[in-house]
Amino acid sequence: MAKRSSQSFVKRQKEMARKERAQLKNQKRLERKLNKGEGGEEEILVPLDGPILHETFADEPEAEAEVEETAAKS
Known part of the structure; x- marks a missing residue:
């Protein structure tokens, strides 16, 4: 009988x-x-003493059009 109660105890402990x-x-x-x-978005840290890099947003059609216009002018 003691073995059965210890098995139940172990079973309850595991549960x-x-x-x-x-x-x-x-x-x-x-x-x-x-x-x-x-x-939601990660912060982009720019060093204050370094150059600021140009970011492009390729997913936005307006940005793509501006980049294409700039490339055509060059």
Whole structure:
């Protein structure tokens, strides 16, 4: 009888540990989700003493047209 109760105890301990790990995993996932919402885009740091590099936004059609016009003028 003692063996059976110890097996039940071990089973309950494993189940509690599994639930705790799942809870921690869900908490970390939620924190990542919230942090992603706050800083959706990464900040681009430009050194103050160095040159500022020109950025192009190839996904925007207006920017592509401007780049093509500039290239045609050159």
